[in-house]
Amino acid sequence: MDDLHYTFNEILGLEKFYRRNLINCVSGFKSANLVATKSLAGTCNVAIFSSAVHIGADPPLQGLIFRPDSVDRHTLENIRATKFYTINHVSSAMIEKAHQTSARYPKNQSEFEACGLKEQYIENFHAPFVQGSPLKLGMELADEVPVTLNGTYLIIGKVQHLIVNESFVSQDGFIDLAKAGSCVVSGLDAYHSTQKLARFSYAKPEKPLEQL
């Protein structure tokens, strides 16, 4: 079949739901994460995010893009109020419950209960983790960068806690996420598992790559 070729103006003219599905696919696969918080009043919140982005390793910083008018708004309110949140990888076994967290629940209802997920706590850390998640990050808000172009926010946090089973961590720090079962999302609603093709050595000009 032929290539589809849409220009900017043609994309703007597409039917709304078609455009939303299409444009949410074009950046490529995205990590599937559950972001969990607890309000000052004590209500827990958990919501699926596919907008995690690596910001830096030293110090360890992770970013998330938030749309304040979306179902994620309780998560953002809780992060602003309490400064703490968790990022939890979604495993293949959790995809249905994880997707259900994207429903528009009332503010005083915990998505943990509504979606059949279980909270897990560590000492002296306000936000709940998601039990059964293969890799869990305890985050502290470090900066909120406004994206004025469309009213979104890049929320950046410091990794205060990193919890992962040691069986997935190699001697050089690499974490085998395929083995851990971490999933990826395409678009708004398609969940995928992964299979490792290759790990390559650090690339240098005029030097052939080696498989690690």
Add this chain to the structure above:
Amino acid sequence: MDDLHYTFNEILGLEKFYRRNLINCVSGFKSANLVATKSLAGTCNVAIFSSAVHIGADPPLQGLIFRPDSVDRHTLENIRATKFYTINHVSSAMIEKAHQTSARYPKNQSEFEACGLKEQYIENFHAPFVQGSPLKLGMELADEVPVTLNGTYLIIGKVQHLIVNESFVSQDGFIDLAKAGSCVVSGLDAYHSTQKLARFSYAKPEKPLEQL
């Protein structure tokens, strides 16, 4: 085996390469994209990026995180000077060439030639696309958002051209990236293919999900 649990201070104390591998894995899988530019002097540049993030669908906006002191610096210089760049999905067949683009080539050398990749052009668009890529975006710089916390930049572009084979696009706009062969990266160097598990319906409270 037991869980590893690292705190922020423990992460700061880790050996540098171990920390870099570890922290680059914690956000989960990332899309593998080749970002291509052409300098005002006419030299092409192509570099692999795993920091693409969806910013919005209306208008269609995509973001990329740049570290200006890294090997990506020629790409950023060209984007600033010409305003145009392309984002090209990496397929399974291209992972070795794509990884080789991360080598530190001199500014006047084209990574296309050095790495065995081929340029492809469309009319009236300055930047080259990567031949054979399953999904190609022609981008125009829209905003540059500084992340003052660690000196990185969120570069946001408008999707001026979207090119993908129509056999991968569903009636509702969803693009089957697993079928298209788009890859994901874990950490700095591990390439993976994907396999679809499920597509779920739009989630609503008290309504069971359906598989699409």
